[in-house]
Amino acid sequence: MYVAVKGGEQAIARSLELLAEARRGDPAVPELELTQIREQLRLGVARVMQEGSLYDEELAALAIRQAAGDMLEAIFLLRAYRTTLPRFGYTLPLETDGMRVRRRVSGTFKDIPGGQVLGPTADYTQRLLDFDTTPPTATTSAEAPLPAEMPRVLDLLEAEALIEPADADSDPEPLDLTREPLTFPADRATRLQNLARGDEGYLLGLAYSTQRGYAESHPFAGEIRMGEVDVCICPEELGFSIEIGSITVTECQMINQFHGGNGVPPQFTRGYGLSMGEGERKAMSMALVDRALRCDELGETAHAPAQDQEFVLSHSDNVEASGFVQHLKLPHYVDFQAELSLLRTLAKQQAADSGEQPLHAAGGLHA
Amino acid sequence: MNALLKVRTLGHRYGQRVGCEDVSFDLYPGELLCIVGESGSGKSTLLNTLAAQLAPTSGSVRYRQRDGAWLDVGSLNEADRRRLARQEWGFVTQNPRDGLRLNVSAGANVAERLMALGERHYGRLRNIARGWLERVEIDPARIDDMPADFSGGMQQRLQIARTLVTHPRLVFMDEPTAGLDVSVQARILDLLRRLVHELDLAAVMVTHDLAVARLLAARTMVMQGGRVVETGLTDQILDDPQHPYTQLLVSSVLTT
Amino acid sequence: MTPRYNFAFLDEDTKRMLRRALLKAVAIPGCQIPFGSREMPLPYGWGTGGIQVTAALLGPDDVLKVIDQGADDTTNAVNIRRFFARVAGIATTERTAEATLIQTRHRIPETPLREDQILVFQVPEPEPLRTLEARETETRTLHALADYGLMHVKLYEDIARYGRIATSYDYPVLVDGRYLTSPSPIPKFDNPKLDHSPALMLFGAGREKRIYAIPPYTRVESVAFEDHPFDVQQWDERCALCGSGESYLDEVVVDDRGTRMFVCSDTDFCSQRTEAQA
Numbered sequence: 001m002y003v004a005v006k007g008g009e010q011a012i013a014r015s016l017e018l019l020a021e022a023r024r025g026d027p028a029v030p031e032l033e034l035t036q037i038r039e040q041l042r043l044g045v046a047r048v049m050q051e052g053s054l055y056d057e058e059l060a061a062l063a064i065r066q067a068a069g070d071m072l073e074a075i076f077l078l079r080a081y082r083t084t085l086p087r088f089g090y091t092l093p094l095e096t097d098g099m100r101v102r103r104r105v106s107g108t109f110k111d112i113p114g115g116q117v118l119g120p121t122a123d124y125t126q127r128l129l130d131f132d133t134t135p136p137t138a139t140t141s142a143e144a145p146l147p148a149e150m151p152r153v154l155d156l157l158e159a160e161a162l163i164e165p166a167d168a169d170s171d172p173e174p175l176d177l178t179r180e181p182l183t184f185p186a187d188r189a190t191r192l193q194n195l196a197r198g199d200e201g202y203l204l205g206l207a208y209s210t211q212r213g214y215a216e217s218h219p220f221a222g223e224i225r226m227g228e229v230d231v232c233i234c235p236e237e238l239g240f241s242i243e244i245g246s247i248t249v250t251e252c253q254m255i256n257q258f259h260g261g262n263g264v265p266p267q268f269t270r271g272y273g274l275s276m277g278e279g280e281r282k283a284m285s286m287a288l289v290d291r292a293l294r295c296d297e298l299g300e301t302a303h304a305p306a307q308d309q310e311f312v313l314s315h316s317d318n319v320e321a322s323g324f325v326q327h328l329k330l331p332h333y334v335d336f337q338a339e340l341s342l343l344r345t346l347a348k349q350q351a352a353d354s355g356e357q358p359l360h361a362a363g364g365l366h367a
Numbered sequence: 368m369n370a371l372l373k374v375r376t377l378g379h380r381y382g383q384r385v386g387c388e389d390v391s392f393d394l395y396p397g398e399l400l401c402i403v404g405e406s407g408s409g410k411s412t413l414l415n416t417l418a419a420q421l422a423p424t425s426g427s428v429r430y431r432q433r434d435g436a437w438l439d440v441g442s443l444n445e446a447d448r449r450r451l452a453r454q455e456w457g458f459v460t461q462n463p464r465d466g467l468r469l470n471v472s473a474g475a476n477v478a479e480r481l482m483a484l485g486e487r488h489y490g491r492l493r494n495i496a497r498g499w500l501e502r503v504e505i506d507p508a509r510i511d512d513m514p515a516d517f518s519g520g521m522q523q524r525l526q527i528a529r530t531l532v533t534h535p536r537l538v539f540m541d542e543p544t545a546g547l548d549v550s551v552q553a554r555i556l557d558l559l560r561r562l563v564h565e566l567d568l569a570a571v572m573v574t575h576d577l578a579v580a581r582l583l584a585a586r587t588m589v590m591q592g593g594r595v596v597e598t599g600l601t602d603q604i605l606d607d608p609q610h611p612y613t614q615l616l617v618s619s620v621l622t623t
Numbered sequence: 624m625t626p627r628y629n630f631a632f633l634d635e636d637t638k639r640m641l642r643r644a645l646l647k648a649v650a651i652p653g654c655q656i657p658f659g660s661r662e663m664p665l666p667y668g669w670g671t672g673g674i675q676v677t678a679a680l681l682g683p684d685d686v687l688k689v690i691d692q693g694a695d696d697t698t699n700a701v702n703i704r705r706f707f708a709r710v711a712g713i714a715t716t717e718r719t720a721e722a723t724l725i726q727t728r729h730r731i732p733e734t735p736l737r738e739d740q741i742l743v744f745q746v747p748e749p750e751p752l753r754t755l756e757a758r759e760t761e762t763r764t765l766h767a768l769a770d771y772g773l774m775h776v777k778l779y780e781d782i783a784r785y786g787r788i789a790t791s792y793d794y795p796v797l798v799d800g801r802y803l804t805s806p807s808p809i810p811k812f813d814n815p816k817l818d819h820s821p822a823l824m825l826f827g828a829g830r831e832k833r834i835y836a837i838p839p840y841t842r843v844e845s846v847a848f849e850d851h852p853f854d855v856q857q858w859d860e861r862c863a864l865c866g867s868g869e870s871y872l873d874e875v876v877v878d879d880r881g882t883r884m885f886v887c888s889d890t891d892f893c894s895q896r897t898e899a900q901a
Contacts, residue, residue, distance in 0.1 A: 008701040080664040084628060181657040181832035184760045263382040310758055320667045320830050327668030327747070330699050334692045334729045334888055337874055338791035338810040341856050346785055446768050453770070468776070475779050482779065483772025489782055489848040511783050 023068045037061035046248075046277025047071060051318065052078030053178065053197050054085075055247050055276055072199075076319050083178075090176075092232045092241055093168065096251045096274075099227040101146060106153045107221035108255060114150035119226060120278075153223040154253050154270065163255065163268035184310055191293055191313060192286075196274060198316030200282045206306045207288035215292045215304035218257035219271065226250040226278055250275045254287035261299035269298065369431060371396050371537060371569050372417070377426035378593075379416045385593040386412030388425065392588065392598065396536070399563050399570045401580035401601065403616065404590035410573045411541060413590070416441075417571060418458055418539045419448045430455075433536065453483050457530035457538040461545050463522035466529070467514045473500065473525055474510040480533045499528040503558060520551035524558065531562060540572040544579065556582050577620040581605055589613045631678040631711040637661055641679035641834070645825060648836035653798025654766070655749050660832040670703055671829025673726045673745035677707065680724060680741060680825075686714045688722035693730035693871065693888035700728070719891050729792075731813040733870045733892040736822035738839060744807040746828040749835065751795040751805040771803050774846055782851055791856070797844045798837055812855045812871045817843040860885040865896035 024031065038045055038061045048060040052075045060078060067073035103119025106112050118124075157163040174189035182194060195203060210217055228248055234241040254271035258264070271291030273283035292306040305311055315321060370393040378388035387409035394400055404410040415421040417428055419440050428440035433455060443451065452458070460466040467476055477496040478486075486492055497507040503524040505517075514522055523543060530538060543559070544552040560583055563570055574580060580587045580601050587601040589610065597610040608614040629635065637659075644658035663671040681687065687707055691700035695717040703726060704715050716722050719734040728745040736742060752762045755773050765773065774795060781789040794811035798804045806817055807826060817824065817837060824837040837843060845853040861868045863884045870892055872885040887893035 008696045008698045009705075012698060012701055012705075076666070079662040083662045084632075084634070086634070178662070179659045181659060183657065184758075310760070314759075319662065323667030323669060323671075324747070324830055325668075326666065330669065330728075331692050331697055332729070332808075333873060334810055334871070335792040335808050337872075337888075338812070338856060340874065342789060342791040345787075346789070349786060445764065449764075449768055449770065471776055471780050472783055474783055475776050478779055479772055479776050482775035483770060487775070487847075487849050489779065490850050492779065 023066070032065055034058060034061040034065065037064055043278055044069075044071060046275070046279050047200060047282070048074045048078055050276040050279055050282060051075045051197060051199065052082065054078050054082045072318050072322050076322070079319055089233055089235065091244075092234055094229045094231065094249065094274075096225070096229055096249065097152070098149070099225055099229045099249070099251070100246075101150055101225050101227040103226040104150060104223065105221070106223045108153060108223075112151075112153055112156075114147050117146060121280075150225070152253070154255065157222075157255070157268060161267075164258075164264070164270060166270060182313060184313075185296075186309060186313060188290070188294065188297075191309060192272065192274075192290060194313045194316055195286045195289055198286075199318035199321070200279075200285065202316055202318070202321075203285035203289055204281060206292075206312060207285035209304065210288050210292050210306045215295070215302075215307045217269075217271070217288070217291050219288055219291065220255040221284065222253045222255035222270075224250070224252045224280060224283065226280065248277050250277070250279045250283045252280070252283035252287040254284070254291060256291050258298060264298060269294070369396075370394060371431055372571075373427075373429045373437075374417065375427050375429075377413070377416060377423055377428060379412050379421050380424045385409070386421075387416065387590070387593045390426070390588075390595055392595075394537075394569055394571065396569050397567045398586065399568070399572065399584045401584035401587045402571065402573045402590060403575065403577055403580050403587055405575055408590040409593035410575075410590050412593075414539055414541055414571060414573045418456065419443055419451070430537070453480065454533070455536050457533075457535040459523075459526055459530050459538065459540040459543045461542040463514075463519070463526040466526040467522060469514055471513075472511045473505070473514055473517070476514060476525060476529045477532050480529065484533060495532065499532050500525075502562070503528040504554075518551075520547055520555060523547065523555055527555075527559065527562070531566060531568075534566060536569060538568055538570040540570060542574055543572070545575070559583060577605065577616050581620070589616065628710050630683075631681045631707065632664075633661065633675065633678045637675075638679045641675055644834045645676065645679065645836065648825070648834050649823070649838050651802070652838055652841050653796075653802030653804040653835060655828075655833040655835045657832055658834050660829045663829065665702070665706065667830035668747060669699060670726070670728060670745040672827030672831075672834070673728070673743050673829075674703060674706070674827075675829060676743045676825050676827035676834065677724060677726050678711075680743070681707065681711055681713060683711075683713065685723045686716050686721055688716050688719060688725045688891075689727075690725065690730060690732070690889075690891075691728040692873075693732070693892075694890040696890065717891050718895075719889075729808050729810075730871070730888060731809055731816045733867075733887070733889045734895075736816075736820060738821045740822045742820075742822050742824045744809075744824065744826045746805065746807045746826045746833075747830070748793075749805055749826065749828040749831050749833040751793075751803050766802060769801060769803075771797075771846075774803055775848075778846065778848065778851075782848070788847065788851060788853075794853075795846050797846055799841050800844075802835075803846070804835065804837075810856060810871055811845065811853070814843075814845045814853070815855065819843075858885060862887045862893060865893045865900070867893065867896060 038057050041064065044064055045057050045060045048063055048071060049055050052060065059081065063074035063077040067077060101117060103121060104117040106116065154163055158165055171189060172187060174193055177190065177193050228246045230243045230246045232241040232243050252273040256269045256271055258267060258269040260266035269291065271287040273286030273290065275283040289306055289312060293309050293312060295302045295307040302308060372394040375391050377390040379386040390413055402410045402413060412421065416423050423441040430438045430440050432438055468479065474493065474496040477499050478492040481492060481495065497510055500507045500510060505521055505524055514525055517525060544555050547555065556579060572583065584601050587604050588595050589597040589612065591612045597604060597608065597613045604613060605617055608617045640659055644656045648656045661675060663674055665671055665674060687704065688695065689700045689704040691697040694700065707713060708715055719725065719732040722740065724741050724743065725732065726743045731742065750762050752765060752773060755777055756762050778788050781787065792810045793805055793808040794814055796804050796806050796814060796817060806814060819840050819842065821839055823839050826835045847853040858872050860872065862870060862872060864886050867887055871888045873888045875884045875886060877884050
C-alpha cells in the first residue's frame with residue numbers, strides 16, 4: 001500500500017524486506033557470484049562502468065546484482081559510491097595510438113595497413129536463440145601476431161590534407177563535470193565528457209536521428225578499435241609519468257562530409273566517441289552526436305535536436321533523468337490541492353458568469 | 368538640428384566576404400531613410416549592423432540617447448544593447464512571426480514592451496493595447512486572440528503596434544511588406560507613413576522596392592555589392608538617377 | 624552512524640565548496656549560484672539539493688526536522704531523516720520549535736520560525752522563467768539585466784484568459800527588489816512567510832546544480848499587478864482534527880461517494896494544537 005500520511009517509517013521498512021526477498025528470488029537457486037557476472041555478462045558490466053564513470057569490473061558486477069539487472073539502477077549505485085571516493089589526481093590522456101588492439105575495423109577502405117581485425121564481435125552471428133549450454137570453445141591462433149602499432153585510417157587522410165587536422169596538444173584542459181556544473185556554451189571537451197557519461201539509448205536515438213535527415217552529416221565509420229590501453233599518471237612530486245594499470249576501451253573515429261563554411265574549406269571532418277570496455281554502439285553514437293554538436297564551430301545551420309547543445313547535454317544523463325521522471329511518484333498533494341482550489345474557483349466563476357450552477361459545488365476553498 | 372544617428376565608414380565582413388563597407392550618413396529625428404538594393408546587396412547586413420545585432424568590423428555607428436549623450440553602438444555591452452533595444456529603439460522584422468510572441472495573445476504582444484519598462488497595472492495595459500490595435504486597424508475585440516489566427520497582413524500590423532507602443536525614437540524595419548500581397552502592402556505602407564508622421568519617428572527601412580521608398584522616404588540610399596552607389600532625396604533619385612544600377616532600378620519601377 | 628562515511632556523508636572539501644556557494648548565495652539574495660552538485664545516494668528530484676545543503680550545514684549539536692508536504696511522516700521525509708541519522712548520528716525531531724535546521728519539500732511550517740533556525744528547501748526547478756524560456760543562456764541574461772517583462776506577460780495572459788492569476792504554487796517572487804526567484808513548489812499560501820523571515824532560507828537544486836538564498840529579514844514580494852494584487856488560498860472549512868482556521872489544509876477523500884475531510888497539512892502544528900486542547 002502507498003502510505004503517505006502516517007506510518008511512513010514502518011512502511012519503508014516493510015518495503016525494503018519485500019525488495020530484498022524479490023531480489024534474491026527462490027532461495028533454492030544459488031546466488032549469482034560476482035565472477036559469473038563479470039565473466040559472462042561483460043557487456044553489461046562495461047555499460048555500467050561507462051555510464052557510472054568508474055572503471056571497476058568488480059563493483060559494477062556488484063551493482064548489477066544488487067540492482068537485479070536494472071542497468072540504470074546499477075549505474076546509479078556505482079555513481080553514488082564513486083562520489084565518496086577520494087580524488088588522488090587525474091590521469092594523463094589515454095594514448096589510444098598505442099592500444100593493444102583486439103578489434104579494429106574501418107568502413108572506408110577495403111584494406112588498411114595493419115588489416116581489418118574482426119575480434120570478438122556479434123556482428124556476424126545469426127540471431128538464433130541457442131538452446132544448448134555454451135561449451136568451451138577452442139580459439140584458433142593467428143599465423144602471425146598483429147603488428148605492434150596500427151596506423152590510423154584518419155592519419156592517412158590527414159597526410160593528404162583531406163580531413164581537418166587534429167592537434168591533441170591544442171586541446172584545453174577539460175573541466176571535471178562531476179565537480180563543476182555544466183554551463184553553456186560548453187566547449188567540445190566538456191561536451192564529450194557529458195556524452196561519455198550519457199545514456200546509451202538516448203545517444204543512440206539522437207545519432208539515429210542525424211542519419212534520418214535531422215542534421216545529416218554523411219558519416220563514414222573511419223575507424224573503430226577496441227583493446228587495452230595503459231593508464232598513466234604523472235604525480236607532481238615525481239615529475240615523470242608512471243603506468244598504474246591498463247583498461248579496455250572502444251574508440252570510434254567517424255569521418256563526416258563537410259561542404260565548407262565559416263572560413264573552412266570543404267574537407268572531411270571528425271566525430272569522436274570513446275567508451276570503457278566493449279561499447280561499440282555507444283562509441284559510434286557518441287561520435288555521431290559529437291559531430292552534430294560541432295555545427296556552430298563549422299558554420300552549419302542548427303535546426304535539428306541533435307545540434308542543440310543545451311537540449312542534448314541537459315537531457316543525456318540517465319541518473320538525472322530517471323530521478324526526475326520518477327520523482328512524480330512522490331506526494332505532490334499540497335501543490336495538487338492548490339491546483340484543485342484554483343480549478344474550482346475558475347469553475348465557480350464561469351458558472352456565475354453564465355448564470356448556471358457549477359457541476360460540483362463540493363470543495364471548500366477558494367483562492 | 369542635431370542628428371540622431373551618425374554613421375561613418377561603417378563595414379561588416381563575414382570572414383573574407385564583404386557584407387557592407389564604407390557606409391556613411393547622418394539620420395535626423397523624424398526622418399525616414401530607405402536603403403534600396405537587391406538581395407545580396409548588403410542592405411540587411413547594414414541594417415543589422417546599425418541596430419547592433421552585428422558588430423562592425425570597420426567604422427562606427429553613434430547614437431544620441433534621450434538624455435543627449437552619444438553612444439558608440441558598435442562597442443555596447445549586452446546590457447546596454449538590450450536596454451537601448453527596449454527603451455529607445457524598435458525593430459520590425461520581415462516575417463512578423465520572427466518579431467511576435469506567437470504563443471501569447473495579441474494584447475500580451477502589444478503590452479510586453481510596456482511591462483518590460485515597468486508598467487504594472489493590468490487595466491491600463493489593456494486600454495493601451497486596445498488603443499494600439501485600433502490604431503493599426505485591428506478590431507480591439509480581438510485583443511485576446513492568438514496571432515496565429517491572424518492573416519499575414521494583420522500579423523505585420525500587430526508587430527508594428529507591438530514595436531511602437533513604447534514610442535521608440537528610432538525604428539529599424541527589414542522589408543516589412545515584402546512577404547505580403549500587393550493590396551495588403553499598400554495598406555501597411557499607408558499605415559506606416561501615418562504613424563511615422565504622428566509619432567515623429569526616425570526610421571531606417573530596408574527594401575528591394577524603389578516604389579516603397581517613393582511612398583515613404585524623403586531620402587534614399589541605393590546599395591550594390593555591399594557599397595552605397597547613390598544617395599539623395601528620393602524624388603531626385605527617381606527623376607534623375609546617376610548611377611547605372613540606380614537607372615536600372617528606376618526603369619524597372621517605372622515600367623511596373 | 625555508519626563509520627565508513629564521513630560525518631554527514633559528504634567529504635569536507637565538498638562541504639567547503641558548498642559553504643562557499645551558500646555564502647555567495649546569501650550575499651546576493653535570490654541569485655542562483657551554480658555549484659558542483661555531487662551524486663548523492665538518493666535519486667535526483669528527490670531532494671539531493673536540499674540534502675547537500677543540509678549536509679554542509681549540519682554540526683553534531685544540530686537538531687534536524689525533515690518534512691515533505693508539511694508532514695514528518697511522509698515516506699521521502701522519513702527516508703531523508705533516516706539518512707542523516709545514519710550518516711551523521713544527529714538528533715532529529717518532529718517539533719518545529721525544537722529544530723535548529725529544517726529541510727522541507729513543498730511547505731513552510733505554520734509555526735513562525737526564529738532567527739536561530741535555518742529552513743532548507745528542496746528545489747526541483749530553480750529557474751522561475753524556465754517554462755517561459757527553455758534556454759539557460761537566455762534566462763541567465765534576463766536575470767543579469769533584471770529583464771522580467773516576460774514574467775508579467777505570463778501573468779497578463781492568465782488574467783486575460785481566466786480573470787485571475789492562475790498560479791497556485793511555485794508562485795514567483797522578487798527578492799530584495801532585484802532577482803526574480805522561485806520559492807520552490809510551496810503553495811502560494813506560504814509566500815507571505817518568506818517576506819522578512821527571521822530565519823535564514825536556503826534553496827538547493829541538486830539536479831540543476833544551483834543554490835540560492837533568502838537571508839533573514841529580506842524583502843520578498845510576490846509578483847502581481849497593481850489592480851490584481853497577490854492573494855492566498857482560503858478555506859470555508861476548518862481542520863477536522865484541530866479546528867484551525869488559519870493553516871493550509873489538505874483535502875482527504877474519505878469514501879467513494881466523494882465525501883471529503885480537511886486536515887492541516889502541517890502535522891506538527893496540528894498535533895500541537897490538538898494536544899493543547901486535550
